[in-house]
Amino acid sequence: MSMALVGMIAGMALGFAGYFGGFGAFLLVAALGAIGFVAGRFAEGDLELGDLFRTRDDRRDRRR
Template sequence: MSLAVIGMIAGMALGFAGYFGGFGAFLLVAALGAIGFVVGRFLEGDLDVGDFFHTRDHRRR
């Protein structure tokens, strides 16, 4: 599935949540989508847990 199709589906889900559930539902769907994206990247191996815990000095190297 292409990124454009995934983006369209995510946009439609956010639109429906905003229309039927209000702004709170919109934020909830957006937050859960972001969490799902990070977990998916982690499970695919594109992301390492240690990437979130590096110090500022470590990033500059």
């Protein structure tokens, strides 16, 4: 599935949540979508748990 299609589906879900549920539902769907995105990246192996908790200086030192 292309990223454009995934983005379109996510946008439609946020639009429906905002229209039918109001701004609170929009924020809830956006937050759960972000959590799902991070969990998916973690499950695929593209993201390590330590990447979320490193400071900016640690990331610069790691790249060198």
